[in-house]
Amino acid sequence: MPSPPPSLCLSLLLLLLSTATAISTTTNATTIPKATIPTPSPISSPTPTTPSTSTHSTLDPKQLRALQSLDIPTAKDPCTQPSPHNATLCDASSPFRHLVSLHLSNCSTDLSLTYTALKSLSTLTSLSFTNCPASPVRFPADLALSLHSFTCIHSLRHLTGVWLSRLVNLTDLTVTNVPVNTSGLYVVLGNMHKLRSVTISNANVTGYIPKHLNYNLTHVDFSGNRLKGKIPSSLSMLENLESLNLSSNTLAGEIPTNFGDLISLKNVSLASNSLSGSVPDSISALPDLIHLDLSSNQLNGTIPKFFTEMKKLRYLNLENNQFHGVLPFNLTFMKRLEVFKVGGNADLCYNHTVLSSKLKLGIARCDKHGLPMSPPPARDGSSGDESEPDSSDYDDGDDTSSKKDQKHGPNKVVLGVAIGLSSLVFLIVFLVCISRRCS
Ligand SMILES: *[C@@H]1O[C@H](CO)[C@@H](O)[C@H](O)[C@H]1NC(C)=O
Ligand SMILES: *[C@@H]1O[C@H](CO)[C@@H](O)[C@H](O)[C@H]1NC(C)=O
Ligand SMILES: *[C@@H]1O[C@H](CO)[C@@H](O)[C@H](O)[C@H]1NC(C)=O
Ligand SMILES: *[C@@H]1O[C@H](CO)[C@@H](O)[C@H](O)[C@H]1NC(C)=O
Ligand SMILES: *[C@@H]1O[C@H](CO)[C@@H](O)[C@H](O)[C@H]1NC(C)=O
Ligand SMILES: *[C@@H]1O[C@H](CO)[C@@H](O)[C@H](O)[C@H]1NC(C)=O
Ligand SMILES: *[C@@H]1O[C@H](CO)[C@@H](O)[C@H](O)[C@H]1NC(C)=O
Ligand SMILES: *[C@@H]1O[C@H](CO)[C@@H](O)[C@H](O)[C@H]1NC(C)=O
Ligand SMILES: *[C@@H]1O[C@H](CO)[C@@H](O)[C@H](O)[C@H]1NC(C)=O
Ligand SMILES: *[C@@H]1O[C@H](CO)[C@@H](O)[C@H](O)[C@H]1NC(C)=O
Ligand SMILES: *[C@@H]1O[C@H](CO)[C@@H](O)[C@H](O)[C@H]1NC(C)=O
Ligand SMILES: *[C@@H]1O[C@H](CO)[C@@H](O)[C@H](O)[C@H]1NC(C)=O
Secondary structure, three states, X not given: OOOOOHHHHHHHHHHHHHHHHHHHOOOOOEOOOHHHOOOOOOOOOOOOOOOOOOOOOOEOHXXXXXXXXXXXXXXXXXXXXXXXXXXXXXXXXXXXXXXXXXXXXXOOOOOOOOHHHHHHOOOOOEEEEEOOOOOOOOOOHHHHXXXXXXXXXXXXXXXXXXXXXXXXXXXXXXXXXXXXXXXXXHHHHOOOOOOOEEEEEOOOOOOEOOOOOOOOOOEEEOOOOOOEEOOOHHHHHOOOOOEEEOOOOEEEEEOOHHHHHOOOOOEEEOOOOEEEEOOOHHHHHOOOOOEXXXXXXXXXXXXXXXXXXXXXXXXXXXOOOOOEEEOOOOHHHHHHOOEEEOOOOOEEEEOOOOOOHHHOOXXXXXXXXXXXXXXXXXXXXXXXXXXXXHHHHHXXXXXXXXXXXXXXXXXXXXXXXXHHHXXXXXXXXXXXXXXXXXX
């Protein structure tokens, strides 16, 4: 077999070498993909790479060294490359530019943050960590004050409320999937007077929801913690609040009657708490409400009819509560929603002259007194004795099944679950058979 021409061999070798060099200078520390790191190789590769600028960067050399100490590849000027995911953004000052934004993700496990490196990065206004298991260090005061946005997702192992509270100039704070040891959220938020958006979720935070939150907040997400007590009625002061997520905590008591004062609300979840009492009437006054999730609480009373008047509503989840009475909705309303759930309310029922059993709402049909008929609607709609007139009524509304699939979310979901369940049962039976054979 003839050997390939030596020149080809050589360039292949060089290519291999240069690739290896590039990879060895690269870690999982940043969002900068390996492909954008210029290869310091003399051969021109067929892939379009910009000429190497490794010898002179416009970035402040101190910051360049800091980036290197954080395992961030700096072979190419971090200020001029089209940085994917905005891993690094710089300002335009001269003679040296400075970093204003740094996003670290998927860091290697041996990445360590040092005070010295962070000190020279005190021009950052935005800093984020995603999947970076480095140990947290005390931020230098300059950096703590300059940050406007701080994100920590499944990173820095564990934080404390005091540590976070030093970032007083934040407008955006996101801490998710990191335990935060604090006696309460007021410790973290009490001095952040410019805050607009806060997420502290899945962070094992205890205590109460602070009575005094910044009036200018637009997004609040405290889901997945161990917050207790009532939802404070002073929350209603947040008239700019567009989304509120307090789901999966241990909140109790009633939803404040003045909840409807939160006039900017679009998305709300109070799901998976221990809230009781009825749905406050004032909710009908939320003009922009799109998404309301009150599922898995102990809410009672009847389901208010005013939901049908809320023109923007697309998602309504009231399942697993203690609502009673006749469901006050018709098909017109339900078709307008993308998600509608009311199952798991034992004393709730639907009027079969208004709604078909085919909707599989997960609640019983009403008798003539408006009480749930037993047994609850586990049976198939088409086999029921009296359900034929209903289904023809219903079929009137959506003639073809494809149209039905597009327009009617809940039914599709039910069908999917049914198919999924039967496949599962089949699989189990099949596996049992096989294992019997084998033994
Ligand atoms: C980080 O890793 C995850 C999972 O391995 C991957 O989906 C994601 O795209 C990575 N992110 C970046 C910015 O490289
Ligand atoms: C990068 O930053 C610019 C300007 O701040 C922003 O418009 C853009 O959406 C960002 N891109 C990504 C992928 O985050
Ligand atoms: C990058 O991440 C992958 C998968 O998480 C891992 O196998 C690899 O060793 C990491 N590389 C470095 C340099 O840390
Ligand atoms: C941050 O806040 C402090 C006071 O808490 C203020 O003196 C400083 O100017 C602010 N810095 C920035 C960059 O906004
Ligand atoms: C949550 O906090 C409790 C004590 O407050 C602690 O025992 C537990 O380990 C914490 N859980 C996590 C995941 O950090
Ligand atoms: C949380 O902080 C308190 C007081 O600083 C300390 O006693 C406790 O051990 C810490 N808990 C955890 C789980 O780190
Ligand atoms: C809310 O923002 C306005 C301007 O956007 C500002 O004047 C006001 O002081 C802020 N209020 C609070 C409580 O931060
Ligand atoms: C609330 O948070 C949970 C989990 O953190 C999430 O699944 C849900 O989509 C959020 N709901 C809203 C309305 O933001
Ligand atoms: C609803 O719950 C509240 C608080 O638990 C209770 O006081 C009230 O009697 C209940 N109302 C109904 C109709 O069950
Ligand atoms: C609000 O809810 C809608 C509908 O469920 C969803 O499409 C949208 O992403 C949500 N927005 C926020 C900010 O959670
Ligand atoms: C459904 O209910 C709404 C409001 O209650 C009503 O305006 C509409 O006419 C009803 N549609 C049908 C088909 O009954
Ligand atoms: C069911 O709806 C029909 C027609 O709207 C009405 O006449 C009847 O009273 C309702 N039944 C119950 C139990 O609400």
